[in-house]
Amino acid sequence: SEKKAAERDLFALSSDDLSDLSHYEILGDIPMHSSSERVKRAYRRACLKYHPDKTGRGEEDEVFLAVKASFDTLSDPNKRKSYDSTVDFDDSIPKGGEGEEEFYSAYGPVFERNLRFASFNDPTRNVEDTPKPKGKKKGKKGGRKASSEGAEEFVPPELGDDETDMGDVHKFYDFWTHFESWRDFTLKATELTEHDVDMADSRDEKRWMAKEIDRKARAMKKEEVARIALLVERAMAADPRLRREREQEREEKRKAAEDKKKRKAEEERKKREKREREEKERAEKEQREREEKAKAKAAKEQEKKQMRKARQLLRKLVVSGYQNAPAGKKVWDDMESMNDDVELLCDALEMTHLTELTDALGGSDAEESGRTDFSALPAVQECADKARQLKGEKTREAKRERDKGRAAAEKKAAAARAARATRSWTKEELSALAKGVKKYPPGGANRWDAIAQFVNNLCKPDEPRTKEECIEKYNQLAQQKKGGGKGSGGSGGGTAASAAMTVASTGAGAGKSATKSAGGGGGTDDWTEEQDKALQEGLAKFPASMDKNERWSNIAKGVGGKSKKECVQRFKAIREALKQKK
Numbered sequence: 001s002e003k004k005a006a007e008r009d010l011f012a013l014s015s016d017d018l019s020d021l022s023h024y025e026i027l028g029d030i031p032m033h034s035s036s037e038r039v040k041r042a043y044r045r046a047c048l049k050y051h052p053d054k055t056g057r058g059e060e061d062e063v064f065l066a067v068k069a070s071f072d073t074l075s076d077p078n079k080r081k082s083y084d085s086t087v088d089f090d091d092s093i094p095k096g097g098e099g100e101e102e103f104y105s106a107y108g109p110v111f112e113r114n115l116r117f118a119s120f121n122d123p124t125r126n127v128e129d130t131p132k133p134k135g136k137k138k139g140k141k142g143g144r145k146a147s148s149e150g151a152e153e154f155v156p157p158e159l160g161d162d163e164t165d166m167g168d169v170h171k172f173y174d175f176w177t178h179f180e181s182w183r184d185f186t187l188k189a190t191e192l193t194e195h196d197v198d199m200a201d202s203r204d205e206k207r208w209m210a211k212e213i214d215r216k217a218r219a220m221k222k223e224e225v226a227r228i229a230l231l232v233e234r235a236m237a238a239d240p241r242l243r244r245e246r247e248q249e250r251e252e253k254r255k256a257a258e259d260k261k262k263r264k265a266e267e268e269r270k271k272r273e274k275r276e277r278e279e280k281e282r283a284e285k286e287q288r289e290r291e292e293k294a295k296a297k298a299a300k301e302q303e304k305k306q307m308r309k310a311r312q313l314l315r316k317l318v319v320s321g322y323q324n325a326p327a328g329k330k331v332w333d334d335m336e337s338m339n340d341d342v343e344l345l346c347d348a349l350e351m352t353h354l355t356e357l358t359d360a361l362g363g364s365d366a367e368e369s370g371r372t373d374f375s376a377l378p379a380v381q382e383c384a385d386k387a388r389q390l391k392g393e394k395t396r397e398a399k400r401e402r403d404k405g406r407a408a409a410e411k412k413a414a415a416a417r418a419a420r421a422t423r424s425w426t427k428e429e430l431s432a433l434a435k436g437v438k439k440y441p442p443g444g445a446n447r448w449d450a451i452a453q454f455v456n457n458l459c460k461p462d463e464p465r466t467k468e469e470c471i472e473k474y475n476q477l478a479q480q481k482k483g484g485g486k487g488s489g490g491s492g493g494g495t496a497a498s499a500a501m502t503v504a505s506t507g508a509g510a511g512k513s514a515t516k517s518a519g520g521g522g523g524t525d526d527w528t529e530e531q532d533k534a535l536q537e538g539l540a541k542f543p544a545s546m547d548k549n550e551r552w553s554n555i556a557k558g559v560g561g562k563s564k565k566e567c568v569q570r571f572k573a574i575r576e577a578l579k580q581k582k
Contacts, residue, residue, distance in 0.1 A: 023070035077124040082187035096234035122182040189216035317361040321372035341384035443569040
């Protein structure tokens with residue numbers, strides 16, 4: 001470049017040619033991204049050649065003024081940034097849709113050209129004191145390399161060609177997708193708005209001009225970002241390498257979908273086969289079970305049929321033998337005794353024993369000929385006696401077991417009654433019992449369960465009272481009152497017992513025991529014998545199969561002085577009393 005500067009003579013150029021030169025060309029064709037130190041050296045060399053003191057052409061020399069203006073612009077980072085943003089640059093980009101043959105030649109130069117505005121080429125960084133970024137040296141695929149001045153410079157990734165690794169291709173597009181442009185449109189915006197801040201008449205006008213220029217510059221910056229994004233979008237759409245990759249991805253997705261579909265179909269097939277196999281096995285199992293049941297039923301029916309035949313044969317043979325036996329050799333006194341023994345044997349003996357007896361009597365041949373061996377009749381009678389004896393022993397054994405169970409139950413009940421009797425009632429419990437009897441009058445469902453729960457909730461004893469204890473205590477109090485209040489009423493004393501009995505008697509009538517009131521009583525009024533008799537006649541006359549309301553309405557009509565509700569309550573009380581007596 002220094003050799004070219006020596007060859008170019010600015011004095012030989014006309015004013016128009018001089019104005020067409022860039023600042024870099026005027027200073028000796030130095031590179032656009034030269035450092036500030038290099039710009040200073042170029043300016044010093046130009047001054048040695050074009051300074052008025054050297055040329056004698058005066059301070060207003062057109063060439064020297066151009067050299068001075070170039071240095072003033074390139075030595076100021078902000079002015080240089082605005083100048084570099086617009087000077088000698090082609091903003092055009094490919095239209096898109098290029099074929100594989102022309103892709104690299106169409107887009108490669110455009111990306112190279114736009115690298116001019118990459119952040120690592122920012123003119124404000126090309127100053128002597130600005131530290132250079134450190135990094136490892138890499139090849140042309142993107143990295144940093146040592147510059148001629150000893151600093152490391154960033155090497156952007158290249159577009160490459162058809163043989164470029166896809167990883168490097170993605171790095172290239174990733175770099176341009178996140179491309180940061182330093183391009184500044186302040187100078188161009190100033191020209192477009194025709195505002196000269198230095199020529200403003202006032203401070204307000206100067207501020208307004210600056211705002212207008214800044215607004216225009218920001219709008220142009222936005223258009224620049226959109227231009228780069230459109231360039232990257234068109235390149236990625238036309239890049240044959242990305243096309244092949246996308247096609248490969250679609251093919252892989254298609255294969256994956258097909259494989260998934262095949263796997264799903266295979267799983268469905270296996271499930272269907274398993275379901276069909278299980279259904280078949282279940283059907284076969286059910287068929288076998290039905291056949292086995294049918295066979296068992298047939299065998300049972302056959303056994304029953306054989307049993308019927310054997311019993312019938314036994315009856316016929318015994319009757320025949322009894323009738324044909326001589327008068328002195330009759331085994332049974334009468335026909336009825338013989339029938340009783342035969343029926344006993346038919347019920348008690350199994351098939352084998354029946355067969356043995358019929359064979360002893362002559363079997364089927366004897367039945368056909370009518371000649372039963374009556375000498376075997378004593379054996380039949382003896383067998384009947386043994387069966388009767390065995391049946392009696394079983395009956396007695398069953399009775400013993402039943403009596404034993406009843407005795408155990410009675411013993412257990414007695415123990416329970418004794419345990420309850422040992423637990424004395426406190427005054428509070430007796431009072432709670434009286435309140436419970438009054439709160440839950442006869443006729444309610446589960447009356448004594450509710451009374452026992454009421455007592456337990458009110459007194460909270462260590463061991464809760466049962467309904468049986470409440471009924472037993474109520475009966476005890478009722479007997480004491482019936483006997484004139486004599487006897488002990490528990491630890492609560494006679495006063496509490498009398499109070500409890502007084503309250504309880506209002507629910508069941510004087511002289512009634514708790515056994516009757518446990519099921520609900522007969523209402524608050526006494527029932528006469530005529531009314532009870534009328535109720536019983538109504539119950540017999542109108543059966544339970546009738547409609548409930550209609551039945552009790554008809555019954556109440558036959559019971560004088562009692563309503564349907566009172567008749568129902570009386571019926572429940574009588575039924576509960578009967579249950580208690582059992």
